Amino acid sequence: MAKYLFGTQYIFYTNFEGRMLSDEEIERDLENMVKFNIGILRLTLMWADIAVAPSRLELSRADYIMDVAYEKGLKVQIGFLHDSAPSWAVAKYSDARYVSAKGEEVYFTLGRAIKGHPGLCLDHPGVKGELEKFYGSVVEKYRNHPAIHSWEPWVEIWFNPNDNTIYESERESFFCYCKYTVDKFRKWLASKYSSISKLNEAWLSSFNDWSEVEPPRFKGQRVVDWLDWKTFLIENQISHLKWLTNIIRVRDPDHPIYVHVPLSCVGSKWSKMESKVEGFYLRDYRSMVSSVLIDDWKAAPIVDVYGLSLYPTNMYDYYLIIHGRELSKEEKLVNADLDIALNLDAIRCACEQTERNYIIAELPGQFGGLFEPYYDRNFYKTQRIWTFMGLARDSKGVIIWEWRHSVLGTYAPSYGLCDENGNPTERTEVVARLAEELDKVYSYVKSMERISSDIGIVFSPRSYIYDWAHFGDLGRSRYSILGYYKALWELNYPVDIVHIDYLSKVKNYKLLIFPWPIIFSESELEKIHSYLKRGGKAVIEARFASKNKCGVLRRKLPVKLSRLLGFTFGEILREDEIVVKPNSLGESAPSTSLTLPIAVCSQSIKLERIGEIVGVFKRSGNPAIVLSNNVLAIGTFMGLSYVAKGGKSLLKMVDYIAKWAGVSRTAEVYGVPEKTVVEVNGFKKREEYLFIVINHSTKTIEPLIKFNIPSRKYVVNNIIEGSRLIAENNYIRLKLEPRDVAVLYFEPK
Known part of the structure; x- marks a missing residue:
């Protein structure tokens, strides 16, 4: 080609x-x-x-x-x-x-x-x-x-x-x-x-x-x-x-x-998220x-x-009602x-x-x-x-x-x-x-x-089938993936989708996220154990591996995986929020607490050996998020919560998790209105870089963008417009029309 x-x-x-x-x-x-x-x-x-x-x-x-x-x-x-x-x-x-x-x-x-x-x-x-x-x-x-x-x-x-x-x-x-x-x-x-x-x-x-x-x-x-x-x-x-x-x-x-x-x-093709009295569901079509x-x-x-x-x-036909209100035209487009x-x-x-x-x-x-x-x-x-x-x-x-x-x-x-x-x-x-x-x-x-991804979101076809067969739709499995993906996309972290069958064949990611991790076979748990044994970091959510490959309740995890994790998921609670200490995930995170909303499921976590309690359920004070042996265990479905509830706190939490894993964004965008999504994807060849910048909003914006590449002076060609810019300390001020695309080619000066 x-x-x-x-x-x-x-x-x-x-x-x-x-x-x-x-x-x-x-x-x-x-x-x-x-x-x-x-x-x-x-x-x-x-x-x-x-x-x-x-x-x-x-x-x-x-x-x-x-x-x-x-x-x-x-x-x-x-x-x-x-x-x-x-x-x-x-x-x-x-x-x-x-x-x-x-x-x-x-x-x-x-x-x-x-x-x-x-x-x-x-x-x-x-x-x-x-x-x-x-x-x-x-x-x-x-x-x-x-x-x-x-x-x-x-x-x-x-x-x-x-x-x-x-x-x-x-x-x-x-x-x-x-x-x-x-x-x-x-x-x-x-x-x-x-x-x-x-x-x-x-x-x-x-x-x-x-x-x-x-x-x-x-x-x-x-x-x-x-x-x-x-x-x-x-x-x-x-x-x-x-x-x-x-x-x-x-x-x-x-x-x-x-x-x-x-x-x-x-x-899932042509799907709508619709409100109910409690929770939500997906009209599953194609x-x-x-x-x-x-x-x-x-x-x-x-x-x-x-x-x-x-x-x-x-x-405009996506997620018509998610947060208990009709979405704006721009939100639907985004x-x-x-x-x-x-x-x-x-x-x-x-x-x-x-x-x-x-x-x-x-x-x-x-x-x-x-x-x-x-x-x-x-x-x-x-x-x-x-x-x-x-x-x-x-x-x-x-x-x-x-x-x-x-x-x-x-x-x-x-x-x-x-x-x-x-x-x-x-x-x-x-x-x-x-x-x-x-x-x-x-x-x-x-x-x-x-520019490759250091974060992988794990996808399991069996989880989708189980969700559909048990609940009648994909309202938990797919939207758990989508929630994490949405947050990482908005923050400009490159992310891969990793098929569970390919977990042992792909590169070593700095972070793997296991959303809605209900059902796994023994061989799949062995792959997860191998990844963690190699030192990879992971996010594991509530009800982890609670069902075997046949959808039958699993009484206990394989011994070697259980020992490696160092925690167990326990009692199901009725909770609405989790209070988190972000600085437990690293010095760069603030010491002020963060409150995370819960959409579905609250499950307490018990540390079996030395680890750290990162967050607790607000009502009961039971451990809700723990850190043990490079695994962050979350006693709810946080990706699902971000789709269903939204909010800055969940977005910040995903950012802290990525930084805890040592992952960098492609670029950091400043000076745009709240909820404005400016997407940045990058390519490289030796010391040259190309970035495709997309303004997903319906507003004219002039963001200040910091590109996370080696610091030096670059001559920047705006390929589509034919103009030239100079990047100082990797920062560029860029004017973007509504729903616009810019392509920037960086050459060392």
Whole structure:
């Protein structure tokens, strides 16, 4: 990837577009793409559109587009959508329909303007055979075409029956319970447990034969069957990706294979935090557990380049009520940016830890739909911020969804850079300028190394599944991660998301944070013990490892881990606040006490040997935070509290913890209004540095920024503006317009 990849999705057929485009329209579109700095187009081939009969593929339009693209100097990524089943395949393989937990078969619809939606179950051998013929024929036809750039076997991975469908009951939205998937699940269980007696021991069941085993269909107090069922579905989804990727790779080993997901498995798509009388909950839609069913750390290494989509349904549709009040417009915008940041960092880490690159694979050209399409400068600023947030996190490209407006389904009329007739708009012009800016900055960044993170937040898919199965949503697990991430993001501490499976494989962090650490296997506890034994510092929250891998109460920790920790979590209390002595964490922290609000759970902690009590519960005086052997134990869920309650004290506490671990910020920002977020990400090459500075607020600000790099005089080039500054003692005064980006390149003077 010599240049920053910049492309667009191109719809040319009946789905979304409503008709086939003519030769003249296609030629004009592709000519305009080149004019407006598009370097690559994604040509998505839907099974129902292309496989018009069992032995006939209709590719005349695709042929023409490939030829014109080559003539105009464009490259083409060919993507596949198998979730649009041809009517002949539906008739031929009627037993391949998805089946809900209620036992009802899914019938077909235009869905998201996709005929044959949501496709047929990939566990059906006949369906697999038909798709192998479809994919294989397309790859063999185009693998030597001079316009081909890459392939995408699955345009946006998710478990399609759960998508965009209204169900009358929750059980109608659980899939797939067809005989092929259930049989595959039984074989998976037999491989995992080796005998029916071992399954009975784990599940607390009394089966006599594998044929008696059924996947769970109701959520309740028992979660062990859900832990296995959802883990199987995720692994099954991964196996489908491997199979589809292999169809392409064996026929064309020369061109790279891309794939992308709606958002990272750490994030949750289009979610709202809503208030209740006590606590809060998450309306869980398109999460790793519900419908996406993917683990990025397992999916990324299958392909050559990974990616994600960035699509809130509305820029202001995040966390509508968190603190018992309606959020301001600016708070909603910043929270949307926060969610994007978390998902970008999670995808970055999944790719770094598996040695892959990633791109922003779908970014809307416009928001809206039938009743409220909109585009204005605020949207463009957000679009620009998100792409630079990606570049600041080592993304290698962006693809805009889409070139023309959709004219069918709920997407219409929106998302296009052009209007529904293919005429360029203001959107086309501003995105062309954005492409120039990104490529200009990437020419510096591509030879530099991103300033690395010394803090890792540990992510466990099992915790998410347990949370969803036990409570019905991800309102504790995900928001515990988000709370710590939010505080560190606001303070400009670089942070990584560390998958629990990769804990022993990644670098030595100065600090690991274990949010909502309820459920761990014995092998995972062994990895935690090894990290602590090496001298790493950690934050461990309440209810630590209280459940084993099956979700059953763990009576006691492994002896060697318990001895190393030097404390035990004890009685559950009814408390509202913790009073902390920050100077217990180091001389730089103040001696004045700090009061931390509690959102959920108060658990006392007992020191088993020499350690220090850092904080106590305000009402009872029982130990709430203790420091023992490089582990800071917190008797509540502090990340969750920061999302639910907010407040300066929690932000300060996270800052003190980072300093206790010896971690430095990328930069320190002074002279801005309260709650203004100025994000700074950095790169380095020998004695040169580059910083991407983003003003997430809607105000014009002039912050004084101290960059934490070796002290000396630097000449600073503002790359986008073309101006030059001098940095004295690493300080720069910088004017930033609302929702603005600045890129500063530091060279020693």
